[in-house]
Amino acid sequence: MPVPVLRTAAELRALPRRGRRAVVMTMGALHEGHAALVRAARERTGPEGQVVVTVFVNPLQFGAGEDLDRYPRTLDADLEVAAGAGADAVFAPPVEEVYPGGEPEVRISAGPMGGRLEGASRPGHFDGMLTVVAKLLHLTAPDLALYGEKDAQQLALITRMVRDLNFPVEIVGVPTVREADGLALSSRNRYLSPGERTTALALSRALFAGRDALAAGGGLRAARAAAGEVLARAAEADPPLVLDYLALVDPSDFTEIGDDGDAAGGGEAVLAVAARVGATRLIDNVRLRPGHPGGAR
Ligand SMILES: Nc1ncnc2c1ncn2[C@@H]1O[C@H](COP(=O)(O)OP(=O)(O)OP(=O)(O)O)[C@@H](O)[C@H]1O
Numbered sequence: 001m002p003v004p005v006l007r008t009a010a011e012l013r014a015l016p017r018r019g020r021r022a023v024v025m026t027m028g029a030l031h032e033g034h035a036a037l038v039r040a041a042r043e044r045t046g047p048e049g050q051v052v053v054t055v056f057v058n059p060l061q062f063g064a065g066e067d068l069d070r071y072p073r074t075l076d077a078d079l080e081v082a083a084g085a086g087a088d089a090v091f092a093p094p095v096e097e098v099y100p101g102g103e104p105e106v107r108i109s110a111g112p113m114g115g116r117l118e119g120a121s122r123p124g125h126f127d128g129m130l131t132v133v134a135k136l137l138h139l140t141a142p143d144l145a146l147y148g149e150k151d152a153q154q155l156a157l158i159t160r161m162v163r164d165l166n167f168p169v170e171i172v173g174v175p176t177v178r179e180a181d182g183l184a185l186s187s188r189n190r191y192l193s194p195g196e197r198t199t200a201l202a203l204s205r206a207l208f209a210g211r212d213a214l215a216a217g218g219g220l221r222a223a224r225a226a227a228g229e230v231l232a233r234a235a236e237a238d239p240p241l242v243l244d245y246l247a248l249v250d251p252s253d254f255t256e257i258g259d260d261g262d263a264a265g266g267g268e269a270v271l272a273v274a275a276r277v278g279a280t281r282l283i284d285n286v287r288l289r290p291g292h293p294g295g296a297r
């Protein structure tokens, strides 16, 4: 069944509420990772509930020189993926509908966590991201909202915003969906040539090497070193991987964990990587659990 496409805030307000409402926010170019979020939303609302998918490429979270203009826009295909995964409606507004006053002067500040890691590499990104997430939460008024763990710092910041600013919504994280060879699904993967894709596999391989080193009893220092070795080899590949960061961080606030330090939050850590292959910038991460069998999940 085709899924209704709502273009304006007024159309969204006119959508009758039914049971618990879940929202899955995306920038479009939907793939199986997005479909997993929609299916997880459906499971949580039950058949009597309602799942709304938003498709909006948010200019505010792109920096100068980033890929705002070439970001893939594939609404017809997105509607099929959303419907196939169980969405009830897609909200795909034009920019003027989300930013009726033009570029906003008042924005959400992502605070100290927003300046770390991804925030250090993409200044202003998380302020822009949280500002649009706040707007989309107001517009869609959901009971719950689901986000992927692939964008772990984004998920941590949204969770923090909702707590700090008393948004009446439950935030749910969904595990990263990967290709059979480990590459995390990402809309930006479609920029990769076959050779670039082969090099890009080093991101997930590095993280898995880190997880395996931890499972073998090496501790967090060995985990990071093992990941670093994989990335160093990929830097010599053709085309090369250009590392932005490899970091071990505390999942609650994304502060870096020293080599011998314990992570706060029950000793868990996130091993996160960002790198460029050709003109494409990719990120990935795994959760590490020192002391747990397998070292991770
Ligand atoms: N492989 C994945 N597994 C689970 N969730 C994902 C995956 N990829 C993206 N998501 C989630 O889907 C939501 C929308 O993300 P977005 O539209 O930016 O897709 P993306 O694939 O991350 O794109 P990009 O390549 O631009 O980063 C976010 O909550 C994001 O974390």
Ligand SMILES: CC(C)(CO)[C@@H](O)C(=O)[O-]
Pocket (backbone or CB within 6 Å): 025, 026, 027, 056, 058, 061, 129, 132, 133, 151, 154
């Ligand atoms: C959450 C989001 C839809 C806000 O534009 C975006 O950052 C994304 O797709 O992850």
Ligand code: BAL
Pocket (backbone or CB within 6 Å): 061, 151, 154
């Ligand atoms: N998936 C995160 C959104 C962004 O890269 O802008």
